[in-house]
Amino acid sequence: MLFQWTAIHDGQFRLLRRNPYTMPGQLSYTLETYTIGQAPPYVAVDYARESDVRDSRVTLNGRACLVSQSAAEALRRAEQHNAHCLLWVDCLCVRWNDEHESEMQRQWQGEILRHAVSVVA
Secondary structure: OEOOOOOOOOOEEEEEEEOOOOOOOOOEEEEEEEEOOOOOOEEEEOOOOOOOOOOEEEEEOOEEEEEOHHHHHHHHHHHHHOOOOEEEOHHHHOOOOOHHHHHHHHHHHHHHHHHOOEEEO
16 A cells, blocks of 8 residues: 555644664655654755656555655665664655645745755755
8 A cells, every 4th residue: 555645734844764673775764743943853865856757665654655766865875874863855755746735845945954954965
């Protein structure tokens, strides 16, 4: 069964917490919701958006989700240097197919990036 996002409210955003029992090379996370400016330290993950092809599997809250190869590679790089840190990556932390949420998150994206302890590309 594919992953289903739950709604968030204005001023909130989602972060990824790596599942501790994940096998090397697998991308498996739990999505957690926080208030912008009040979240624990996190790293923002940037990636090349050159393709809309989603062919790399990620597990979110135990459910399958597909992302681009570029996003998957960026997540792996971020994990190498930030193994225990929360991560923010827009393709997984924002429900872009929901018009209300995507507009709300676009408005907050600058704040989300400013509060990150670093940005990994």
